[in-house]
Amino acid sequence: MFTWLETTSVATTVASSIAITASLSAIHLIGYTLATGGALAANLRLLGVLFRGRPAIEVVGPATRAIALGLTISLVTGVLLFSARASDASANGAFRLKMVLLIAAGVFHFTVSRGSAARASVSAQRARGAGAIGLALWLGLAVAACVFILLE
């Protein structure tokens, strides 16, 4: 399947042009910064480090929108970049770890983190726990992404 993906016209167009690859990579990094910046704001609020004076949802709400937009941008550009070297990337351990952490961080945010902020009944302790786990997942994702692009 991955070798077939590499033969599609989209993949060959990306693979044949450094300018296209570099531009996609630049947009990919913008989406990543937006999503991870949102994750930092949301999880630091859940941890009680930032903006304690306001309800968590006032920070986690807009942060969730930033994460959704950032992930959308990164996913679209990421799929295009992946198509050009699908078989190499899919065999790469750091890339696989990056995908696992991406899914884990995304699912955790949109279920547990957002849920902890939305319900007033959630204890401060549980919110802090969610913030710590969320922060660890997003940090892990960032490190795996760096390892993938730099040591492949």
Added chain:
Amino acid sequence: MLAVLEWLENTRLAILIQESQYGFPFVVAVHILGLTVSVGTLLWVDLRMLGVALRGLRVSAVYRGLAPWFFAGFALMFVSGAALFTAFATSAFANLYFRLKLVALLLAGVNALVFHVVVAAKTSAKWDDAARPPAGVRIAGLTSIVLWAGVIVAGRMMSYTMFSYP
């Protein structure tokens, strides 16, 4: 100028980054994580200045809460960026995107400084708690976002055009 750049490339730090197997990836990783923490958190100050997010908080509260994070991120980014520059000083200096990146970086700094010294210091009492601050404040926030996006894009283009790996 060229002599200075060549001297930089022959310093021990530069040679360590050029020749050790993990030196270069490690410093680049620190650079990207610094970027994430600095621009990722500064963005929320800009969005607050634009009146887009965190409207229930004062602009000054958003700034003070996030300042330790973006200043720490900037420190990581500048130190790692300077280290990377020593290792590739001549090719970086000759690279168009590196120059564009420096210009955008400089303009982002000037924008922040002018905003702080000229605008915020004198008028912030009037709009600190406004959900939608006046046009000058919003323009400064938007300018910051555009310039930092420019720094990120130019940085990425630079690494593709300098080292020519796909």
